[in-house]
Amino acid sequence: MKIVDEDLLSRAKAHAIEFLRSLPERHVGARADRNELREALAEAFPETGEPPEHVIETLARQAPRGTLASAGPRYFGFVIGGSLPVALAADWLVTAWDQNSGIFATSPLASVVEEIAREWLLDVLDLPREASVGFVTGGQMANFTALAAARHAVLRRAGWNVEDDGLAGAPAVNIVAGAEAHVTIHTSLRMLGFGSRTLRAVENDEQGRMRPSALRAMLGKLEGPTIVCAQAGNVNTGAVDPLREIAAIAHEHGAWMHVDGAFGLWGRASRDRRSLLDGAELADSWATDAHKWLNVPFDSGIVIVADSASHRASMTVTAAYLEQTTGAERDSVDWVPDFSRRGRGFAVYAALRTLGRRGVEDLVDRCCAHARRFAAILGRDPRVTILNEVVLNQVLVRFGDDDALTREVIALVQREGTCWLAGTTWHGMAAMRISVSNWSTTEEDVERSAVAILGCIP
Numbered sequence: 001m002k003i004v005d006e007d008l009l010s011r012a013k014a015h016a017i018e019f020l021r022s023l024p025e026r027h028v029g030a031r032a033d034r035n036e037l038r039e040a041l042a043e044a045f046p047e048t049g050e051p052p053e054h055v056i057e058t059l060a061r062q063a064p065r066g067t068l069a070s071a072g073p074r075y076f077g078f079v080i081g082g083s084l085p086v087a088l089a090a091d092w093l094v095t096a097w098d099q100n101s102g103i104f105a106t107s108p109l110a111s112v113v114e115e116i117a118r119e120w121l122l123d124v125l126d127l128p129r130e131a132s133v134g135f136v137t138g139g140q141m142a143n144f145t146a147l148a149a150a151r152h153a154v155l156r157r158a159g160w161n162v163e164d165d166g167l168a169g170a171p172a173v174n175i176v177a178g179a180e181a182h183v184t185i186h187t188s189l190r191m192l193g194f195g196s197r198t199l200r201a202v203e204n205d206e207q208g209r210m211r212p213s214a215l216r217a218m219l220g221k222l223e224g225p226t227i228v229c230a231q232a233g234n235v236n237t238g239a240v241d242p243l244r245e246i247a248a249i250a251h252e253h254g255a256w257m258h259v260d261g262a263f264g265l266w267g268r269a270s271r272d273r274r275s276l277l278d279g280a281e282l283a284d285s286w287a288t289d290a291h292k293w294l295n296v297p298f299d300s301g302i303v304i305v306a307d308s309a310s311h312r313a314s315m316t317v318t319a320a321y322l323e324q325t326t327g328a329e330r331d332s333v334d335w336v337p338d339f340s341r342r343g344r345g346f347a348v349y350a351a352l353r354t355l356g357r358r359g360v361e362d363l364v365d366r367c368c369a370h371a372r373r374f375a376a377i378l379g380r381d382p383r384v385t386i387l388n389e390v391v392l393n394q395v396l397v398r399f400g401d402d403d404a405l406t407r408e409v410i411a412l413v414q415r416e417g418t419c420w421l422a423g424t425t426w427h428g429m430a431a432m433r434i435s436v437s438n439w440s441t442t443e444e445d446v447e448r449s450a451v452a453i454l455g456c457i458p
């Protein structure tokens with residue numbers, strides 16, 4: 001193998017560009033099933049290996065069949081962003097540089113870039129400027145890390161050192177969250193040793209927002225260390241909990257307040273959405289994603305903790321060989337569960353520097369406007385009901401007030417291929433969920449998709 005295989009890298013680049021070029025017009029769904037993909041790719045583990053260009057060609061040939069055009073403009077499934085060109089380019093460089101971004105000593109550049117990205121994030125999201133930030137794999141690990149910091153803080157206040165002594169024999173911790181907390185909150189509780197069943201669900205309103213009166217009643221009955229998980233951006237409706245009220249109630253009861261804002265927290269960057277997220281700055285920790293609404297490639301979540309000492313205490317590692325710096329430098333092992341890791345901050349830095357404050361705001365506002373347009377066009381049809389107040393980028397659509405028909409339309413839309421979106425169940429009703437999270441979606445994409453969706457109603 002060559003040290004620098006220019007031909008191989010050029011082929012990979014050509015495939016990448018061909019793929020990106022195809023995004024706006026290709027069938028948005030995948031075309032091959034599991035068996036077909038195995039047929040094309042599986043064979044007995046090769047004894048002697050194959051030329052690298054053959055391997056790359058083999059993989060690239062399956063991209064049009066086995067991928068979704070989720071990086072493209074008419075993919076509205078789940079909550080999935082695409083990649084800004086600059087974020088993709090930065091991510092290519094990260095792969096080429098192959099830096100272990102765990103500590104300053106193994107990559108000064110990664111460390112400094114994450115230091116700056118931290119400052120910009122706190123600025124654009126307008127969160128406490130002294131907060132600590134960790135660049136993690138996604139919203140799941142952002143929630144996990146924030147709740148690990150919360151676990152440290154509430155138990156320390158109760159006189160218990162959970163990092164040294166574990167949870168056996170520790171004071172019980174009350175975990176409180178809205179009734180529609182994201183599943184990754186449950187998983188985090190599992191991984192943190194609390195168990196998902198300890199979660200006490202607070203009643204929500206009809207849009208999926210936590211009811212402050214119900215929270216107040218619940219906290220009034222609880223004693224001891226308590227963590228409250230609020231949500232900014234319900235995955236179905238986009239609704240945001242009344243954060244200012246929740247913060248006041250949580251702090252009155254001495255509880256730690258965490259905000260899962262995987263996509264919704266980005267609403268803070270928009271002057272139009274800002275009031276919806278009022279009070280978010282009062283929380284103790286936040287989880288958000290860069291790979292959703294900021295449109296950087298996958299593997300990019302962000303955890304933010306106001307009490308940086310608790311954040312560090314819950315994550316940091318000590319090993320004699322790590323003590324390589326003066327103390328001013330940022331070692332990412334202090335803020336994330338990973339040890340060796342990819343330089344996740346580069347793509348975030350590149351996206352933020354390219355967009356600037358107005359660019360991030362415009363990205364958020366544009367997606368919200370597209371969501372409202374979807375609701376307006378689809379809602380005009382008598383067979384359609386829009387189930388939610390469209391406050392952010394999420395729209396819930398139901399057809400003929402009928403579960404079976406709604407599921408059928410979703411399946412037909414996926415097969416038709418103009419756009420792609422998925423189904424959900426909202427308050428016992430089947431619904432189509434539209435999430436507009438891609439930087440490249442245009443008004444025309446929305447109109448074309450709406451027409452295609454209406455055309456799929458049998």
Ligand SMILES: *Cc1c(COP(=O)(O)O)cnc(C)c1O
Binds near residue numbers: 137138141
């Ligand atoms: C997507 C999402 C998560 C999980 O984030 P990942 O990046 O997929 O791990 C958590 N909470 C909410 C509200 C989300 O939308």
